[in-house]
Amino acid sequence: MLRQLSTVSIFVLIILISSTFAEDKAGQVKGPIVITSETLSADNKAHTALFEGSVVAKSEDMTLYSDKMLVYYNEQTGNVTRIDAEGRVKLVKKDLLVTSKAASYFADGEKVIFTGEPRAVERGNVVTGTKMTYLLKEDRSIVENSRVLLENKKGK
Numbered sequence: 001m002l003r004q005l006s007t008v009s010i011f012v013l014i015i016l017i018s019s020t021f022a023e024d025k026a027g028q029v030k031g032p033i034v035i036t037s038e039t040l041s042a043d044n045k046a047h048t049a050l051f052e053g054s055v056v057a058k059s060e061d062m063t064l065y066s067d068k069m070l071v072y073y074n075e076q077t078g079n080v081t082r083i084d085a086e087g088r089v090k091l092v093k094k095d096l097l098v099t100s101k102a103a104s105y106f107a108d109g110e111k112v113i114f115t116g117e118p119r120a121v122e123r124g125n126v127v128t129g130t131k132m133t134y135l136l137k138e139d140r141s142i143v144e145n146s147r148v149l150l151e152n153k154k155g156k
Contacts, residue, residue: 032059033058033059033080034057034058034059035051035055035056035057035058035069035071036051036054036055036058037052037053037055037056037069038052038053038054039051039053040052047072047073047074047075048071048072048073049070049073050069050070050071051068051069051070051071052067052068052069053067053068054067055068057083061093061094062091062093063091063092063093064083064085064089064090064091064103064105065088065089065090065091065092066086066087066088066090066103067086067087067088068086068087069083069084069085069086070083070084071083072084079107080105080107081106081107081108082104082106082107083105084102084103084104084105085102085103085104086101086102087101087102088101089101089102089103089116091112091114091134095122095123096120096121097120098112098114098118098119098120098121098134099118099119100114100115100116100117100118100119100132101115101116101117102114102115102116103115110135110136111133111134111136112133112136113131113132113133113134114131114132114134115130115131118130118132118143120132120143123151124151125148125149125150125151126149127141127143127146127147127148127149128143128146128147129143129144129145129146130145131143131144131145132144
């Protein structure tokens with residue numbers, strides 16, 4: 001059923017071929033994504049890979065951290081279709097830091113949905129809510145039940 005380590009090199013190759021997070025100015029995906037963790041369990045029938053323990057998914061301009069990450073991929077292309085991250089989720093992209101208890105990335109909509117006390121900090125400004133949807137291609141967010149703290153920049 002689940003095969004550990006025997007499919008690691010195959011899955012790492014799939015991940016390197018199928019970029020997920022990094023995008024250029026035209027919104028096109030660029031560069032590889034490398035996922036590291038303490039353990040990896042791959043299920044070739046379900047087309048998933050479960051990374052557990054100090055998980056880091058890093059691309060050219062974005063890094064996603066979590067305790068556990070379940071990656072879904074397309075059987076034919078090897079492209080990542082969805083990622084579910086749980087436990088101490090942290091997304092870092094330039095000046096943006098988003099933390100939450102859980103997050104799901106959807107390749108089709110090029111979006112990340114944060115739940116479980118999501119909190120975004122950018123240049124001193126803080127946004128919290130019950131659910132945050134970050135649209136990668138548009139560099140735009142939608143926050144439900146939002147609370148915003150804007151930094152008062154005196155003398156600027």
